[in-house]
Amino acid sequence: MPGLDRFRLSSIEPSTVTDDIIDLMAGEEKFARHFHIPFQSGSDRILERMQRRYASGDYGELIHRIAERVPECGIGADVICGFPGEEDEHFQETFDWLEKLPxxxxxxxxxxxxxxxxxxxxxxxxxxxxxxxxxxxxxxLSTDKNRAFRERLVGQELPVFVEEMRVAGEARLGGLTDNYVRVDLGPGTADRTMLDTRITGLSEDGLVGERLTTEPVSA
Structure with missing residues (x-):
């Protein structure tokens, strides 16, 4: 795909995530390692009331399959809290699923x-x-899981799609990793481009990194 540095899926329903899509993500470097797949509830009773066309077990199997085939994939989920009829045990089912899934x-x-x-x-x-x-x-729970995920990325070398930001009047570089984590690269200026970086630590809700090169990653 000449001239294209990276492409990313938007939110996608569980029933439309096929093995072909997962395999393409696993094998194509320009395909960002990121899925956002609505879950809504971990209770099959509540999913039925929502008229969702999947069960919690189907969703769980899908998430495990993605994590196995696409290491360090960023995986996000939407959840609705307090849908009519959601009792404490239904919510606990949701919490337990989300706690154990990657x-x-x-x-x-x-x-x-x-x-x-x-x-x-x-x-x-x-x-x-x-x-x-x-x-x-x-x-x-989301805060805890995301921090654990970011901690695993410290020390890794990752390409980051860099954009210039203004923080308190200072020009700084920052951007997203392919697995959907924001990285602060410190003071500097650059056009929208892809740079090789090394992740050196955590910020409040993202990562801190250093540029390994000032030259863009070749497309």
Whole structure:
């Protein structure tokens, strides 16, 4: 793919992630090692109420298959907290699945009623304080899992798609690794380009790195 440094999938439904896509990602260097695959719930009862066309076990098997074939793949998941009918045991199923799966970050959303939706007519809505508590628990889990993932990347050499940023008036370089982690490369200027870097540490929510070369990675 001449002239193309990197391409990345947007959010993709579990049922559309095929072995061919996983194998292409594993074998093509320009294919960013990153999936964002909605989970929504780890309870099959709640998934059925949401009218999702997969079970929690199917999702879990898919995530393990990706992690096995694409090492250090960044894998994100969307989850809805407090869907009508979600009891404590249903939420615990979700938490337990996410805790054990090799997911690197979680987007946890608090359920809100959509006028005209089927769920609006359900009579077993979850109290607001319970929904918020569950959302906080998953966001804390996401923070812990993402930090553990970033710690594994320290010391690695990774290409980063670099963009110039302004921080307190200072020109700095930063960008994303192919597995979807932001890297701060310190002061400097550059056009939008790919640079080889070495990851040297963690920032509050990303990584810190150093440039191994000032020359762009060849396409």
């Amino acid at each position: 997911i690197t970050y979680i987007h946890a959303f608090t359920y809100s009623v959509r006028p005209g939706s089927t769920a609006e007519s359900f009579g077993d809505h979850v109290p607001g304080d319970v929904k918020k508590r569950r959302t906080r628990a998953l966001r804390k």
